[in-house]
Structure formats: structure tokens, C-alpha cells
Amino acid sequence: MPYAPHFLLRLRSGLRSWLNLLSEWDYQIPIGSVRFLGLNLFLVNEPAAVKRMLVDEVDHYPKHPLTLWILEPLIGRAIFSVNGPEWARQRRLMDQAFQVAQLRKVFPQMGGAVTAMLARLDAAAAGSAGETSAGLTTVDIDQEMTLVTADVIVRTILSRPLEAAEAGELFEAFSRYQRRAGQALMLRFLRLPEPWLQRYLAHHAGKIRRWIEAAIDQRRADQDGSPEDGPQDLLQALIEAQDPETGSSFSTAELLDQVCFLFLAGHETSASALAMAAQQVL
């Protein structure tokens, strides 16, 4: 039988994210759905249906304007939330940065993040903090996977490790934004004024965007004169990418949007997948 807790309890947790409005049952059927304040919301579980929407018939399933609205304060009009020719041009540029040859160049950076993680785990095992009565050391795997994937993304984009202070501040700001964005979406469903909600989200995104903007400005400043000696990372690949159809490159504003998106897309998703996998194995 479908799991159906009290409607008001579901509504309360639904204010954190609309996914909480769904029941366990919705995750087990091919396509779960809920009708909420006049909107039909769907959760697509079946791989064939996911492929149909994201690959085969992508033109029939454009990204919803709400995706753009909710993420715009953080990622502007980056590839994730736009459609049509605007998406296609960004994709042609992005594809260059993610070619296999380019990715090979950042493998050592990824290896560096993994080595740093193993050193942290060894240090935890050697110390007594977190030790159980049976003498086993416990680690918070979610936190550790978030840290290592954040480190991978900083190293592969900027060619430098994630500093401990940034790890706490910056990546906490990302997860705070994700939480606030989920709430803002629900409040918008409840018809709270849009400009007010976007200002609220922009406030939370501001710190992240300023940090990334400073990193891009620094790179541009370092490059004055001899760009060919610059680092071989994803930021460099995005700066150098040229659209084969129009010859255009990412403008500085577009670059900021794409890099903000890659920070968002690249760490929490992989961290959740890795943490889930680790929990299955351990």
C-alpha cells in the first residue's frame, strides 16, 4: 500500500522541497505524481522514460521556466536551465572543455584530491576521535564525500586545492542555497511575490558568485602576456573554447555563470552518489 502520512505533516516537510510531498510509493512506480496548488508535479523513475525526456525527445520536454527562475540568482543563464539555440551554443562550447583529451589533463588534479582524502582518513584512523567502544574509527561519509568532490571540482577548474577555510564557508553556502531555493520554490507555489523571493536567493548566491568572479579575474590578470603558459584546467579550456559555428567564445559574464553551475553540478551530485555507494559497500 502507498505510504501516506498525515497531509499536514507532508505539507510541512513539503515546504522544504516539493519532493517531500510525494509518498514512498511515488518512487516505486514508473512515474510518480502529485497535484499541488493547481500544478501537476511528476517524478520520473523509469529509465526508458528518463531517456525519452532527456535524450530522444528532448525538444518536447524543454526545461521548465521555474528551473531558470530558481537557479538564475546563482548560475545566471548557464547551460543547465536554458533551451533551444541558447543551450545549443553553450553546449558546443562546453563540449570542448569536456573532451576526453581535455579531461585527461585534469586526471592528476583529481588524483591529488583523492590522495588528500586518503591522508585525512589515515589521520582519522590514527587519532582517537570518533573511535567506538569496539576500537573502530567512524567517519561521516557524507561529509567526507562532499569534501573530496568539492576538492576535485576546485582542483580541476582552478588548478589549486580547496583550502580548509573555503571548504567550510563556500560549500556550506552552496548547500544553503540549495535548501533556500527549494523553499523559495514552494513559497512561490504559494504565490509569494517573485521579486522578493529572487532578491532573497540573490543575497545567498552573492558570496559564491563573488568568490568565483575573483578567481576568474585573477586568472585573466595572470594570463596577461603569456596565456599559452597558463594552467591546463577546465577554466582555461572554457576561456579558450570557440564555437565552431559562430567563432564566438564565452563572454566574462557567461563564463562566471558556467563556472558557478559547474561548481554546483559537479560536487553535490557526485558526493551523494559516492556516499550512497560507500554505504552499500561498508
Ligand code: HEM
Ligand atoms: C552522479 C553525478 C551526477 C548526476 C546524477 C548528474 C545529473 C545531471 C542531470 C539530471 C542533468 C540534467 C540533464 C538535462 O536536463 O538535460 C545534468 C546536467 C549537467 N551536468 Fe550533471 N550530474 C552529475 C555530475 C556532473 C559533473 C561531475 C559535472 C561536471 C563537472 C556535471 C555537469 C553537467 C552539465 C554541464 C550539465 C548540463 C548538460 C546540458 O544541459 O547539456 N554533472 N546532470
